[in-house]
Amino acid sequence: MASFRSRIIGTWDLVYYIAINAEDPNDVVYPMGKDAKGQIMYTHDGYMAALLQAGDLRPFEHDWNHGTTEELAAAAKKTMAYGGPFYLDEEGPRPEPGTPRTIIHHAQISMHPNLIDTLQVRRAELFQEDGHEYIMLGPESPTEWEGTRRLLRLKWRKRDQNNATKPPREARELKL
Numbered sequence: 001m002a003s004f005r006s007r008i009i010g011t012w013d014l015v016y017y018i019a020i021n022a023e024d025p026n027d028v029v030y031p032m033g034k035d036a037k038g039q040i041m042y043t044h045d046g047y048m049a050a051l052l053q054a055g056d057l058r059p060f061e062h063d064w065n066h067g068t069t070e071e072l073a074a075a076a077k078k079t080m081a082y083g084g085p086f087y088l089d090e091e092g093p094r095p096e097p098g099t100p101r102t103i104i105h106h107a108q109i110s111m112h113p114n115l116i117d118t119l120q121v122r123r124a125e126l127f128q129e130d131g132h133e134y135i136m137l138g139p140e141s142p143t144e145w146e147g148t149r150r151l152l153r154l155k156w157r158k159r160d161q162n163n164a165t166k167p168p169r170e171a172r173e174l175k176l
Contacts, residue, residue, distance in 0.1 A: 012156035014038030019150035049083035084108030
């Protein structure tokens with residue numbers, strides 16, 4: 001069987017980002033909205049990058065270089081991005097299949113400066129569903145979210161290998 005590390009290597013699309021009330025599992029909120037988008041990538045050489053955005057993010061009236069203070073603030077408030085090395089200990093006894101592992105993301109760069117040089121410890125569980133590979137990530141312990149202790153969970157679906165040689169026609173070129 002492939003190692004946990006080899007199975008997480010690749011690019012993953014966000015399926016959902018939820019915050020579950022630690023006292024009432026039926027109380028679920030979507031911190032970035034139900035239509036949040038995101039990608040997380042794990043590379044062979046031990047690095048990761050994550051980007052999440054609220055789905056209702058609007059383009060700037062002009063180009064991004066001339067965004068108003070309000071446009072820039074809205075974009076920053078609705079976007080989370082960080083990257084750096086990741087650590088996954090696969091030494092020692094191998095846990096049972098389906099048992100969560102711990103992945104540590106070392107946020108060396110981040111859109112939000114408070115995350116820079118922090119360790120983001122994540123509970124990680126790989127599973128198959130509908131013929132696709134998924135990973136569920138989130139902090140091990142509940143987090144205070146708008147006055148309620150909640151478990152944050154992000155479900156990601158693994159992307160297929162990109163072997164395309166040309167971009168999609170509907171994508172527009174941005175000239176800088």
